[in-house]
Amino acid sequence: MTAASAHRLSRRQLLAMAGAGVLAGLTPARAATGPRVATLDWAILETLLAIGANVVAGTELLQFRDVAVTPAVPADVADLGLRGTPNFEVLYAAKPDLIFNSNFYAWADERMRLIAPVESHAVYQHGASPYQRSEEMTLAIGERLGLPTGRALVDAARAKLDAYRINFSRGDHRPILPINLGDARHFRVFGSDSMFGEVLTRTGLTNAWPDLTSYSATAPVGIERLAAMSEAWIVLIPPHPAEAFEELQRSAFWKALPFVQQGRVLLLGSINPYGALPAAERFADLLAGGLARAWNG
Incomplete structure (x- = not known):
């Protein structure tokens, strides 16, 4: 095994973490009694x-x-x-x-x-x-x-995010930009003070967006701002209009962006942006799975 391959995050390990019962949160039976x-x-x-x-x-x-x-x-x-x-x-x-x-x-x-x-x-x-x-x-x-x-x-x-922190440290150390599309020309971005931003911080990842976003997200942001994020992983978080992403993919501007050309765009499953711990865990799991697949080909 080369030094580079040893440093690279194990896809099998990270995907297993994302789905493991020990770290995937709780799935208790619904209370039959109680208030x-x-x-x-x-x-x-x-x-x-x-x-x-x-x-x-x-x-x-x-x-x-x-x-x-x-x-x-x-x-x-x-x-x-x-x-x-x-x-x-x-x-x-x-x-x-x-x-x-x-x-x-x-x-x-x-x-x-x-x-x-x-x-x-x-x-x-x-x-x-x-x-x-x-x-x-x-x-x-x-x-x-x-x-x-x-x-x-x-x-x-806490245990899940701590475990992801250890494993993400073996990744490519690029910043992450979590966004949600409004249309093909605008997006909202989740800063370090949002739930998604806090998950990034707690797992040792860097948010590519430098500003706070009033505990949630900043919108609307023009799609041209993405040109300044050429080194980042772009993480698209639904729900967003299906036609918006389809139109964006046809855009010459989008196709020319370095992270698009280099395959650094992740489309996650839908997540509640105003959620609590279950949403935080879901974001961490989906992000971990997406990065594992991308990092390990």
């Missing part, structure tokens, strides 16, 4: 599902299944409709014992308290670490519901 819980917020919903809470209602479940993908939503969870205009009659009919809400939907607290007690958690706030807030939220919800899987999820996510 009946509901939420309007997707970061909270994915956390509740991941720790096996007895979830009875959530919002935009069809879209959640397409965008967040995991954790799976049981078929009997009631769909409350749009996050901005939830159906309170359906929420009442679901008979929750406790409703978890976030700062994004605080306007609904007063009405929901007529149905059940409301507890709020804020993952995404200016100047706050969404990853740290996700850990705090997961621990608080787990303790509130008497579920040790809250602590287990936090520990599993």
